[in-house]
Amino acid sequence: MTRQEFIERSLLMGVSLPLLSSVLLQSCGTESLIFPNLDSSFKGNVIIIGAGAAGMYAGYLLKQNGIEFKILEASSVYGGRLKKAENFANFPLDLGAEWIHVDPKILGEIANKSIDQSVFETIDYNPQTIKTWKNGKLKSHNYIKNLYSEWKFKRSTWFDFFEQNIVPEITDSVVLNKPVLEINYEEDKVITKTADNESYEADKILVTVPIKMLQNEQITFQPEMPQAKREAIGKVYVGDGIKIFIEFNEKFYPDILSYGNIFKALTEENKFVYDAAFKKDSDKNILGLFAINEKASAYTKLNEQEIISKFLSELDEIFEGKATTHYKKHIIQNWSKEPYIQGAYSYSFDGNKSEIVNMVSQPLMDKVYFAGEALSEDNQAMVQGACESAYKMIARMIKEG
Ligand SMILES: Cc1cc2nc3c(=O)[nH]c(=O)nc-3n(C[C@H](O)[C@H](O)[C@H](O)COP(=O)(O)OP(=O)(O)OC[C@H]3O[C@@H](n4cnc5c(N)ncnc54)[C@H](O)[C@@H]3O)c2cc1C
Numbered sequence: 001m002t003r004q005e006f007i008e009r010s011l012l013m014g015v016s017l018p019l020l021s022s023v024l025l026q027s028c029g030t031e032s033l034i035f036p037n038l039d040s041s042f043k044g045n046v047i048i049i050g051a052g053a054a055g056m057y058a059g060y061l062l063k064q065n066g067i068e069f070k071i072l073e074a075s076s077v078y079g080g081r082l083k084k085a086e087n088f089a090n091f092p093l094d095l096g097a098e099w100i101h102v103d104p105k106i107l108g109e110i111a112n113k114s115i116d117q118s119v120f121e122t123i124d125y126n127p128q129t130i131k132t133w134k135n136g137k138l139k140s141h142n143y144i145k146n147l148y149s150e151w152k153f154k155r156s157t158w159f160d161f162f163e164q165n166i167v168p169e170i171t172d173s174v175v176l177n178k179p180v181l182e183i184n185y186e187e188d189k190v191i192t193k194t195a196d197n198e199s200y201e202a203d204k205i206l207v208t209v210p211i212k213m214l215q216n217e218q219i220t221f222q223p224e225m226p227q228a229k230r231e232a233i234g235k236v237y238v239g240d241g242i243k244i245f246i247e248f249n250e251k252f253y254p255d256i257l258s259y260g261n262i263f264k265a266l267t268e269e270n271k272f273v274y275d276a277a278f279k280k281d282s283d284k285n286i287l288g289l290f291a292i293n294e295k296a297s298a299y300t301k302l303n304e305q306e307i308i309s310k311f312l313s314e315l316d317e318i319f320e321g322k323a324t325t326h327y328k329k330h331i332i333q334n335w336s337k338e339p340y341i342q343g344a345y346s347y348s349f350d351g352n353k354s355e356i357v358n359m360v361s362q363p364l365m366d367k368v369y370f371a372g373e374a375l376s377e378d379n380q381a382m383v384q385g386a387c388e389s390a391y392k393m394i395a396r397m398i399k400e401g
Contacts, residue, residue, distance in 0.1 A: 035109055035391050040065050040398035044203030047072060047192055049180045049219075052080020053097075053386035054208040054371045056162055057110065059170035061394045064112070070202075071170065072194060074179035074340040078167065080210075081341060081373075082383065084159040085245070088331050089284045093245055093276060095333035097158040097383045098290075099125060100151040110387050111165040120161060121154045123279040127255030132262050133318050140254075141262050148256075148266070154280060158383055179340065183207070184222040185367045204367055204397050208390065211360070211374040212238045212342045225364065232359035235351050236374050239293030240300040241335035241344025244311055245276055248326040251285045252319050259295075271295035273315070285326075287315075292344040300336040307332055345381040346374035353377065361393070366400050369393045 038061060046062055048055045051073035062069040077083075081096040100106070104122040107115050126149040130141045153161070167174075182193040183205060190205045213219065214233045224230075257273040258265035265272065269292075276288035289311060291299065299307045308330050315323030335341055349356045357377050363369045371389040379385030 035112065035387075037112075038065050038395055038398060040067065042067060042398035042401050044401075045069060046204045046206060046397070047190070047200055047202040048206045048208060049183075049192070050074070050080065050208035050210075050372070051078035051174050051176075052208060052210075052372070053082055053158075053162065053383050054373065054390040055080070055206070056166050056170060056174075057387040058206050058208065058371060058390040058394050059173060060166045061391060063169045063173075065398065067398065069173055070200065071174045072178040072180055072192065072200065073174060073176050074195075074209075075338075076176050078174055078176065079159050079162065081335070081345070082157075082159040082162055083333065084157040085331050088245060088329075089247065089277065089282060089286050091155055091277070091280045091282050091284075092157045092160065093286070093288075093331070094153075094157045094159070095243055095331075096335070098152060100153070100158075101382050102379075102384060104151050106384050107161060107165075110384065113165070115161075115165065119164065120156055122151045123154045125150045125152045125278065127274070127278065129254035129256075130262075131254045131257045132265065133257060133259050134261065138318060144262065144266070152279075180209075180219055182220045182222065183368060185364055186222060190367050204369065206369045206371055206390070206393060206397065208370075208372045208386075210238070210341050210343070210372065211236045211346055213340065216342065218340075221364070221368070229359055229362060229364075232356045235349055235356045236346050236360070237348045237350065238343040238346055238374070240296035241292045242289070242296045242299050242307075243291075243333045243335075244289040244299075244307065244330060246287050246308075246311075246323075246330045247328040248285045248287060248323070249328060250322070250326045251275065252322040252326065253287055253315075257318070293347060296336065296344065300334050304332055307334075347381065353380075361389070363393075363396070363400075369397050 045068040048058050048069060048071040051071045055071050056078060059069055059071050083095040085093040085095055100122060107120060126145060128145050130144045132139050132141060179195040180192050181195055184191045189201045189203060192200045253273060255275045255278055259271050271291040274288050276286040277284055312323045312327060336343055354377055357375055361370055361375045371393040373381055373386040375389040376385030379388050
């Protein structure tokens with residue numbers, strides 16, 4: 001069950017808010033997230049397409065099992081939807097994934113080792129001042145503080161977590177600036193062609209590109225993927241996505257501000273404004289905007305100046321002109337404009353989710369495998385879900401030999 005589904009169901013059942021809080025902390029998919037050591041006699045080599053969380057983690061698992069691999073990444077950096085701004089504030093900002101939605105013990109489980117707590121200390125993210133903006137009115141809902149609690153890194157980021165714990169094991173095998181255009185799995189070996197017309201050959205391939213890239217047919221499959229699989233790929237909804245951070249001279253905003261009905265906002269999580277410096281031991285006033293789907297589309301098509309003007313004037317309306325008065329600087333991460341991401345993350349499914357995920361995950365002739373956040377049934381749209389799907393696919397791949 002995803003976090004969103006869990007909150008939705010609990011609210012429908014009328015679970016009391018304080019109770020929900022403690023249940024929520026233990027209920028979002030952690031049980032299925034056990035990464036036992038893999039056992040393999042597989043002797044072939046593997047190509048992984050994409051160096052986001054799923055691709056990097058797949059490489060990490062192969063490395064631990066002594067299996068030869070290469071990761072082909074289209075862009076000039078690894079990380080995918082894990083990205084950070086190092087110097088905007090006096091703590092690093094997560095421009096993509098930011099919250100740890102399940103118990104932070106997941107970090108040690110992913111890395112399969114103990115994590116340096118001095119670097120990766122986490123905070124309980126439990127905003128104390130909670131407001132909504134609805135019908136031109138600002139309302140307090142501080143009672144929600146008993147409901148909502150997750151975690152965040154205190155002085156590091158999701159990107160740092162991978163960079164320090166996963167990347168050192170795989171860095172020699174990552175090839176950047178290699179957009180894959182074609183996968184040919186007709187013969188014994190699988191052959192991939194990259195935009196610079198180079199070919200890479202392997203026994204197996206793991207495709208971890210965002211589902212949006214498959215929907216837009218950015219990669220040609222030879223032979224074509226079965227129609228049922230193509231249809232299933234089309235049934236995953238991925239909307240726009242954007243994050244904006246602004247430094248202000250003064251903190252005039254609550255710890256978190258959502259739009260419209262508070263319970264709807266809690267379950268849908270399409271747009272909210274938050275104190276990005278909350279519990280970060282920082283003297284800086286950094287406000288964040290998180291927006292996905294149609295709420296994000298209102299910004300993603302604009303240029304940088306238009307985006308910031310629009311957002312500041314929205315904040316001015318809510319906070320009586322204080323945003324423009326106290327504005328210092330901003331940074332925008334428009335995920336919809338990233339050429340190899342093109343959106344936020346899998347949000348909903350046009351049909352039965354497990355059937356769709358199962359169909360998209362089906363390997364092609366036991367040679368081409370698929371992983372990524374959209375293909376995790378229990379932790380979809382989250383970093384640990386990307387890892388979980390990579391783990392499952394690597395386990396299957398090396399078992400099938
Ligand atoms: C705004 C936003 C906020 C989020 N917040 C959170 C959060 O708080 N907590 C959380 O757990 N998760 C969050 N997520 C989700 C999380 O970031 C993702 O679930 C996860 O990082 C996805 O990893 P992935 O490996 O599946 O995909 P990606 O990270 O997208 O990796 C795919 C990689 O494939 C590469 N690629 C694409 N096409 C090609 C090609 N043709 N050839 C080669 N390479 C290619 C891309 O460049 C990319 O590096 C957020 C995401 C967004 C966008």
